[in-house]
Amino acid sequence: DTEVTQTPKHLVMGMTNKKSLKCEQHMGHRAMYWYKQKAKKPPELMFVYSYEKLSINESVPSRFSPECPNSSLLNLHLHALQPEDSALYLCASKFSVAGNTIYFGEGSWLTVV
Amino acid sequence: AQTVTQSQPEMSVQEAETVTLSCTYDTSESDYYLFWYKQPPSRQMILVIRQEAYKQQNATENRFSVNFQKAAKSFSLKISDSQLGDAAMYFCAYLDNDMRFGAGTRLTVKP
Incomplete structure (x- = not known):
């Protein structure tokens, strides 16, 4: 299983909302990343x-607050975002900081209205 | 900080022909990894090929091969026998503790 799962795939939120993006991997990776694209x-x-x-x-x-509750899960908490924060948010993981293969999820499309 | 430079914003190739995408990088590290990723319109990041800096031999994956010049800090991607499905944005990436990307090259394949 070489999968990084991101949910939700699409999120539309208002500037006063609080929402979260979730990323999960079960490969035993100990390094996890958030990217914005x-x-x-x-x-x-x-x-x-x-x-x-x-x-x-x-x-x-x-207004972006990351959280890593355990070794398999990475969250990105969103609060009081701006329209310019609308983007694709990619999660990735790697076996360790010194590891050499990085795996990406499919991304979460965020639209701030 | 490490930087990755892709000097070709767009490239075009005829189907079945060969194209080379350029990438240079800057680092003071001796141990690192280099990658080419393909990103189609779906925006999924697809690993095309990987090169370990300590290996002198250039990596190959089917129609994809690299020309890795460590001293020159150059890492180009050659796509042979180009196919319509190769059309995408291609990112060169550098990895040690974290991954940094070049600006990307948009490849168009003409039938």
């Missing part, structure tokens, strides 16, 4: 978790 742009790194601890935060606004 705008149209016609490359993925931009947001957060890295290593062994359930936040190891990299790429100066992401606090």
